[in-house]
Amino acid sequence: MSSVPRPASPQPATVSPHSNAATAAGRFGAYGGQFVPEVLMPAVLELDRAFEAAWNDPSFHQQLDELSRSYVGRPTPLYRAGRLSDKVGLDVYLKREDLAHTGAHKINNALGQALLALRLGKRRIIAETGAGQHGVATATVCAMLGLDAVVYMGELDIERQAPNVYRMKLLGAEVRPVGSGTRTLKDAVNEAIRDWVSNVDTSHYMLGSAVGPHPYPLMVRQFQSVIGHEARKQVLEMAGRLPDYALACVGGGSNAIGLFHGFIDDPGVQLIGVEAAGRGMELGHHAATLVAGTPGVLHGARSYVLQDQHGQIADTHSISAGLDYPGVGPEHSYLKDSGRARYVAIRDEAALQAFRDLCLLEGIIPALESSHAIAYLPQVAAEAPGALVVVNLSGRGDKDVGSYAKATGEQLAQSVS
């Protein structure tokens, strides 16, 4: 069999000291890769080279760091959640990504990719969004940098995340509803890829999670690992030691991989990713890809996938639009198989309870996505009472108050009476 020349692998040694994140040809162990139509291959390879060049260019970091500080509001605080700690019997610190501009961690990646798109000379930005947080972050940085933004969003997600749809429009983005398939994030990704295939010469695809073909999983992780690096420094300052656990929710897995990378070389820190168990663990009723999926290829990468025996991608359900996705980032698949991280799942009703708990105990309305991570704390406490835990509060939940009211049978307008 003749061999096909492979693109030079990106620079894990210089970008990241983490030797376990092998990226030969964009691989994390057996996962990752570039499973895209030929028409996109030149663009994917160009993006890989451009990211590598930018990441090794001090002036790129200077620009990114300055905007992260003055525009995004980094570093975000680490907050010791005292009343929550007392209730669950742990020492809980929340990494407040909900306080980043636009209200979620998504802007870390959107800003980095937008600066990269400028270097590529591409002024039309395509994005997909589930909960709308990546769409809002995309619309925001595009407004700030004068780029055109087109955001694909499933019709079901448009219904349940209406405030974010309006925010995107206010910020000048065009939101295109996606009515195919399950009308959620998976279908928005399909449609964004189709747009990219058709407009690859002029457009950059600003993929919002650590999924997709190489270099996206690596690139998104690098832009998000600021979360973990800050959190590690902050917890050492505040608690005087490293945490016993680092916890984050996992849909595609960008906030989790960003947090995990701050602690991945600290073997004493257990990494836990919390997926959505939805209505229960029967295929079609949840979005717990790592807990219940099998390896396959979806949206350009080999990774765990929720699929039937014929390789058809399964329908998913989660009350949280941002977790409602049948795939997951390839690096998480690698971390699962290697045992460095473990993955668990939380049902809709437990996430809703955690959402309310954080409102009442800490005066913080968390995103329903992040509520899944909060909801797992009692199980951590059962395993290790009093343990020191850093939880990534990946986003704020203003967008979710309607979903919460609906799920609990209230109506927003009546709830004041």
Next chain:
Amino acid sequence: MSRLSELFAARRSLGEIALLPYLTAGYPDPASCIELFKAMLQAGADGFEIGVAFSDPMADGLTQQRTNQRALEHGATLHTALDAARAIRREAATAPIMFMSYYNPLLAFGEAEFCGAAVDAGADAVIVPDLPPEESEPLRAACSAAGLDYIFLLGPTSTPERIRMVGRLASGFIYCVSLVGVTGARRNLSSDLPDFLARVRAATSVPLVLGFGISRPEHVQAVREQVDGVIVASALADIIESAAPEDRIGAVAERVRELRAAASNEPVSA
């Protein structure tokens, strides 16, 4: 010689090109799909591309998204495509049969198992739109072991290095994607198509087959000098979708006859 090489050589000796229609197996339903393949054979199709339905066809436009969806609603699986191949092979001993599948259904079936089943069903080649050369080695090895041609794709964005690489590795034919975009019928051919085909032709002697957007007899006429065959897909699905069920076979056969005439440089009868 393989069925594909014999077909291209025979057509070339007559100054003609091959006509290779595509249908998604199981569309509009499994039984009608097989009847449509048989009718197209009678109407002058040289061979077929049989699509394996997939839930997330990211290189496909609206027409084929619907054919995939409809086929899945009828319970289509890879076995439906194998059944269609067997039915075609019973009717036509020499017509080349290609399977077109996204990668995940093949992985779920098992690459080696799939290649063995494909050969047993009478197939000649495999096309995987989301598998670029860099990722293709496992499936190419399985194809090679089973005696199937693995079909590479090239598009207008393919660089000279990629065209040379594919030219060196290809067997059967090279699937040239006519445009920068997804599948779907188009009114006009892309204006830079002749230049793209000339670049590929200069780099390899492997037969070239053109697909994506090839819808009308005049499209076939326009590319006849530059390629060895054409794949027509969405234009046929559009006819199937819009015709009344009892008129489908006649309407599709009519379009195939027109395309056949264009591929053979005969006057197209109205």
